[in-house]
Amino acid sequence: MLINNFLLLGAVLFCIGVYGVIARKNAVMVLMSIELILNSVNINLLAFSMLHGNADGNTFALYIIAVAAAEVGVGLAMVLLIYRNRKSIALDELSEMKG
Amino acid sequence: MIASLLAVDFTAPTVDYHALAPEIVLAAGLCIVLLVDLFVDERQRWITSTLAGFTLLGALIPVVTLAVIGDDTRYPLSGESLTGRYVVDEYALILKALFLLAGYVVVLMSADEIERGRYYQGEYYVLLLTSILGMVMMASSRDLISIFVALEFLSIPAYMLAAWNKRNSKGNEAGMKYYLLGVFASAIMLYGMSLLYGVTGTTLLSEIGPAITASGEFSGVHALAVAFIVVGFAFKVSAVPFHQWAPDVYEGAPTPITAFLSVASKAAGFVALTTLVFVAFPRADDVYQPFIFVLAAASMTIGNLLALRQTNIVRMFAYSSISQGGFILMPLTVAGVDGAGESALKAVVVYLVVYAATNLGAFAVIIAVARKTRSGEISSYGGLFSYAPALGVLMTIFLASLAGIPPLGGWFAKFGAFKAVLDAGTGWGYAIAIIAAINTVIAAAYYITVMREIWMKPVPDGDATPIRTPSSIQAALVITCGATIVLGVLPDLVGRFGDLADLTGALGR
Numbered sequence: 102m103l104i105n106n107f108l109l110l111g112a113v114l115f116c117i118g119v120y121g122v123i124a125r126k127n128a129v130m131v132l133m134s135i136e137l138i139l140n141s142v143n144i145n146l147l148a149f150s151m152l153h154g155n156a157d158g159n160t161f162a163l164y165i166i167a168v169a170a171a172e173v174g175v176g177l178a179m180v181l182l183i184y185r186n187r188k189s190i191a192l193d194e195l196s197e198m199k200g
Numbered sequence: 201m202i203a204s205l206l207a208v209d210f211t212a213p214t215v216d217y218h219a220l221a222p223e224i225v226l227a228a229g230l231c232i233v234l235l236v237d238l239f240v241d242e243r244q245r246w247i248t249s250t251l252a253g254f255t256l257l258g259a260l261i262p263v264v265t266l267a268v269i270g271d272d273t274r275y276p277l278s279g280e281s282l283t284g285r286y287v288v289d290e291y292a293l294i295l296k297a298l299f300l301l302a303g304y305v306v307v308l309m310s311a312d313e314i315e316r317g318r319y320y321q322g323e324y325y326v327l328l329l330t331s332i333l334g335m336v337m338m339a340s341s342r343d344l345i346s347i348f349v350a351l352e353f354l355s356i357p358a359y360m361l362a363a364w365n366k367r368n369s370k371g372n373e374a375g376m377k378y379y380l381l382g383v384f385a386s387a388i389m390l391y392g393m394s395l396l397y398g399v400t401g402t403t404l405l406s407e408i409g410p411a412i413t414a415s416g417e418f419s420g421v422h423a424l425a426v427a428f429i430v431v432g433f434a435f436k437v438s439a440v441p442f443h444q445w446a447p448d449v450y451e452g453a454p455t456p457i458t459a460f461l462s463v464a465s466k467a468a469g470f471v472a473l474t475t476l477v478f479v480a481f482p483r484a485d486d487v488y489q490p491f492i493f494v495l496a497a498a499s500m501t502i503g504n505l506l507a508l509r510q511t512n513i514v515r516m517f518a519y520s521s522i523s524q525g526g527f528i529l530m531p532l533t534v535a536g537v538d539g540a541g542e543s544a545l546k547a548v549v550v551y552l553v554v555y556a557a558t559n560l561g562a563f564a565v566i567i568a569v570a571r572k573t574r575s576g577e578i579s580s581y582g583g584l585f586s587y588a589p590a591l592g593v594l595m596t597i598f599l600a601s602l603a604g605i606p607p608l609g610g611w612f613a614k615f616g617a618f619k620a621v622l623d624a625g626t627g628w629g630y631a632i633a634i635i636a637a638i639n640t641v642i643a644a645a646y647y648i649t650v651m652r653e654i655w656m657k658p659v660p661d662g663d664a665t666p667i668r669t670p671s672s673i674q675a676a677l678v679i680t681c682g683a684t685i686v687l688g689v690l691p692d693l694v695g696r697f698g699d700l701a702d703l704t705g706a707l708g709r
Contacts, residue, residue, distance in 0.1 A: 122384050138387040145394035153401040161345050168352045172383055175356055179379055183372050195373045198448045
């Protein structure tokens with residue numbers, strides 16, 4: 102069935118995204134991995150929307166696209182801020198506070 | 201597909217402006233603050249904080265009138281396929297009042313602190329109001345989409361507020377950690393929501409509940425969907441093992457924002473989780489019960505054990521709030537047991553209100569004391585009573601309330617949570633009650649450590665000049681201390697709002 106292929110694509114993208122968030126040390130790469138997860142959600146929602154024949158999933162996906170743009174805007178601003186202060190965007194160096 | 205969507209005649213929804221008034225006032229107020237900030241000069245920026253305070257109090261007026269008018273559930277937006285997605289009932293009203301008042305106290309606490317920092321005052325209050333608007337929306341959201349939008353609405357400004365100390369590397373670290381973990385958590389939660397939509401075919405919470413029940417057996421996808429959503433919110437409410445961001449963010453953010461995050465933002469996460477548990481997963485307790493049980497037990501125990509060894513007061517309060525979060529989660533473990541739902545919902549609502557008042561008060565004292573000592577160490581509280589008796593007594597009241605000593609609010613909140621799990625009479629309920637009882641004792645240990653510093657230790661550097669507390673912080677202290685004591689004596693003031701039949705009955709469970 103066609104829908105299985107879409108869901109499989111969504112699941113694979115989700116796993117790649119989660120792996121990227123956990124394994125990557127570069128802040129921009131982590132942001133991109135989060136985008137991958139959000140897009141896997143969109144694929145899922147659109148596939149399910151087609152399956153159920155109602156528009157709820159489509160609406161949801163539109164909201165996610167808009168909100169993801171806002172999120173990335175804030176995220177890149179924060180990466181820029183850290184780059185200005187430290188000349189590096191490696192996340193493992195961000196560990197001043199402990200305990 | 202698209203053609204069939206376009207073929208539907210569009211009918212405009214009918215809008216109940218009275219029910220929507222708190223949101224409208226907040227949205228208008230934050231635009232005004234933003235505009236005023238553009239046109240006043242640097243020396244008069246304090247006006248933005250006053251305006252923000254009035255906006256929050258103004259938004260509280262319709263909440264009060266709605267509560268006085270009646271107990272019927274209102275649908276601010278109604279029309280085909282819109283009814284029921286955004287609901288104003290008593291549960292929503294008490295939480296809206298909580299968020300608005302907590303926001304007001306945070307504005308009072310910020311006024312002096314942010315003015316001394318001397319930058320971006322206007323933007324600070326705009327972001328704060330935006331975040332509160334998101335929380336007010338969260339209280340009414342009864343649909344996966346509106347829960348998601350409200351969650352992002354309240355989180356995105358909070359990420360920026362956490363990184364407010366731009367030039368300070370701790371501030372940067374706090375903002376980045378909060379941002380990455382927050383966004384990652386909401387992405388995981390969204391994946392769960394997409395699966396939930398997939399198996400039920402709707403995003404309306406009141407239809408998801410029956411759809412789950414109707415399908416009879418739980419499939420793996422149901423379990424996965426519920427688990428992902430619970431994990432997503434566990435990050436938001438900093439439940440162990442998803443808590444690592446909390447202490448670092450609380451330490452790096454400006455102290456008023458720490459108070460805001462540990463109270464309002466956390467409460468919003470709990471509100472969404474509670475709404476989902478009661479409305480969307482009424483019979484899914486086989487799936488969420490073990491999860492919430494583990495989260496609650498681990499949050500209480502590990503939060504407490506880590507709080508014991510902290511020397512910085514803000515970090516101690518970070519771990520203390522993680523462990524208090526465990527107590528708020530505790531009644532949800534029995535939410536699905538027949539007959540126990542009612543007292544579980546009541547316990548969660550009362551605990552959220554009491555915890556907000558007490559914790560905000562404690563942070564107001566921390567801000568006032570830090571003005572003099574310039575230190576966050578617990579040892580800097582030595583001899584506080586000898587030179588600032590009022591602050592010493594107030595801190596003692598707040599700590600005693602957090603520890604659950606009668607007759608303060610915290611005692612009644614803990615009592616309600618224990619009563620809810622014991623009333624259920626299940627093995628899970630008894631197990632969590634025993635763990636919670638042990639943790640109440642451990643928690644008392646570190647609260648009493650601070651009290652001992654205040655009352656018995658000498659002043660560390662011998663500098664016993666009195667503390668000059670700004671009037672805005674005095675007002676914040678009066679509000680929070682009053683609420684802490686009044687709720688301990690007259691708990692029914694908020695208890696009557698947590699009515700389960702109202703929350704679920706009106707939605708046709």
